[in-house]
Amino acid sequence: MNGTDPEMIADGRRRKGERRRRLLLDAVMRVVERDGVAAVSQRRVAAEAGVAPSAVTYYYAAVDDLLVDALTRVNDTYVAALATLPDDADAALRALAGMIAVGPERAHVMAECELFLLAARRPALRPQIERWNRAVDAFLAPHVPDPDDRAGVCAAVDGLFVRACTEPGLTVEEVYRTLSRLVSRNGRAALR
Amino acid sequence: MNGTDPEMIADGRRRKGERRRRLLLDAVMRVVERDGVAAVSQRRVAAEAGVAPSAVTYYYAAVDDLLVDALTRVNDTYVAALATLPDDADAALRALAGMIAVGPERAHVMAECELFLLAARRPALRPQIERWNRAVDAFLAPHVPDPDDRAGVCAAVDGLFVRACTEPGLTVEEVYRTLSRLVSRNGRAALR
DNA sequence: TAGAATCTGGTGCGAACGCTCAGGTTTATT
């Protein structure tokens, strides 16, 4: 994320502004979770955050910018999470599966997916996509050395994210099983 | 698709109606292609089809129904296309890659992707998702016999669809390469 | 303490939205 840690800002005015920004972004996420990206509007977010509609305009010139910022933040958390997964292949895959198949907390997963589709149309989000792709690729690199093999596993990770959106009942066990199969077939163990 | 072939309907009135319905659905696809699912509205579709706004309401009680119908049709074409792919593994994968990486004609690919995300919220679209998943699974079954291995390849297919949306420059060659790698690693050839 | 920067909430405009409805046109049936 481009945002500096709010607590590190000296100026108390700006600090309050940053806090306010977070309030709005959290509200956006709640709206996305409940009604989807399409339902995100200036007024609705304001109502969700308990704030005057004009406050949204104050911090974001257009609602579109708000959306971009919110989805960027979601991507941040995922990229960061990928970077801190354990080194051990099995443990890492299990953790990744846990990130994908999260029953009730689907909001972030769906937001990440909607980010992908949104990026297909909005150039402003393209860098986020590339960041995500690079992060997945880097995470898999140690376990699936061959780039061509890795491309398939990367695609599968994306596909599993989508499936997690469409199938709320998807379990961590299922995702883990699929992932570990893929890695064992395409990864180190399969190399001759 | 539930719709009967319009040309087979005896009643000229209904036939005209069916033609009209197609006109609207084509307009929807054009709007989706240009501005995304979010931009689909009664008035916009009507304008795109060169029809009075009330005409949309006449054929579809709510715009949501229009969207469901349009996306269902897209899914129809994909499911049908999957069913008629050649038996030969290599030829089939090449054809599938051609379905995914279609440069300018991305509209249908994106529509299929948006269908997936929409279905995450609308129960009316759930059956379409399951139909798609079954179709992919059935297509891959001869080439990737083991169900657990197949799950990974299925996920990768979905992921490649998403990637085709976010990367307009994705080539058929790249997709084919990835797919054939996956199948050779997970499929018949890899079995012991 | 003065002044600048930041924040806040209220009001309102123009546009687009979904949807209803009364009534007119076309086509099929009898």
Added chain:
DNA sequence: AATAAACCTGAGCGTTCGCACCAGATTCTA
């Protein structure tokens, strides 16, 4: 020719939307 069914439309109602504008409150700097 008469009746009915299906098709089609223009006008319009009520709602929501994004955004602009601005007066006043708050907060920091000097």
